[in-house]
Amino acid sequence: xxxxxxxxxxxxxxxxxxxxxxxxxxxxxxxxxxxxxxxxxxxxxxxxxxxxxxxxxxxxxxxxxxxxxxxxxxxxxxxxxxxxxxxxxxxxxxxxxxxxxxxxxxxxxxxxxxxxxxxxxxxxxxxxxxxxxxxxxxxxxxxx
Amino acid sequence: xxxxxxxxxxxxxxxxxxxxxxxxxxxxxxxxxxxxxxxxxxxxxxxxxxxxxxxxxxxxxxxxxxxxxxxxxxxxxxxxxxxxxxxxxxxxxxxxxxxxxxxxxxxxxxxxxxxxxxxxxxxxxxxxxxxxxxxxxxxxxxxx
Numbered sequence: 001x002x003x004x005x006x007x008x009x010x011x012x013x014x015x016x017x018x019x020x021x022x023x024x025x026x027x028x029x030x031x032x033x034x035x036x037x038x039x040x041x042x043x044x045x046x047x048x049x050x051x052x053x054x055x056x057x058x059x060x061x062x063x064x065x066x067x068x069x070x071x072x073x074x075x076x077x078x079x080x081x082x083x084x085x086x087x088x089x090x091x092x093x094x095x096x097x098x099x100x101x102x103x104x105x106x107x108x109x110x111x112x113x114x115x116x117x118x119x120x121x122x123x124x125x126x127x128x129x130x131x132x133x134x135x136x137x138x139x140x141x142x143x144x
Numbered sequence: 145x146x147x148x149x150x151x152x153x154x155x156x157x158x159x160x161x162x163x164x165x166x167x168x169x170x171x172x173x174x175x176x177x178x179x180x181x182x183x184x185x186x187x188x189x190x191x192x193x194x195x196x197x198x199x200x201x202x203x204x205x206x207x208x209x210x211x212x213x214x215x216x217x218x219x220x221x222x223x224x225x226x227x228x229x230x231x232x233x234x235x236x237x238x239x240x241x242x243x244x245x246x247x248x249x250x251x252x253x254x255x256x257x258x259x260x261x262x263x264x265x266x267x268x269x270x271x272x273x274x275x276x277x278x279x280x281x282x283x284x285x286x287x288x
Contacts, residue, residue: 096270098271
């Protein structure tokens, strides 16, 4: 699937499929049903809403994208992207989020009162040399 | 200081100064004496050799640069860069190396037999949600 529209798009997918979104701008895309994999590539100011993903949701080369998971996703990976908002549901709190070469990644998870709590993922890391190897610690944001 | 030559350059600085290297390509720059700060900005295939830095050596927006510290440097920071080789001396093993939005950063430190041992800094991080907050762990390279 290859989308280049600048409008609101809604897709209903019933079988296992892979969604690849490339070069979209100022759009909102809703993916209904369970899909195998979602890749958001080179998008700017894009919103993606999906229910369930079997494998992974990947965000690469993006700028200011918002991704909302309403169901479950085992892995969400963000690579070479800046300014990313990830909205997770109560069922999707277990996934591990992988980041590389990215900055300003915020994850919003439902809190105890069902209001969304924002967590900023670290984007800077300190490597200090100890006992013959480097030890990496993330630089946390204040008030994260 | 603003350098745009494509050749071997040698600078002797005796007082506290700041060195700013911008847009250099296929060059080797040697900085002698103690300087306050060194910034390498938007350079490609650049080599920088320095003895001592009081504050920090910063590598930003670079591609394939090699930086060698022969004396001491309290902080070396790499931001938005890919393919960076950092050569540290025995006196400069204490600095903390800070990375952000960078990939393929290798640090070479003198080993017990004075041969250089290469350490690849992690470039990918996993964030897992536990007890109401995200826990970040670096993804290590095999054989690092």
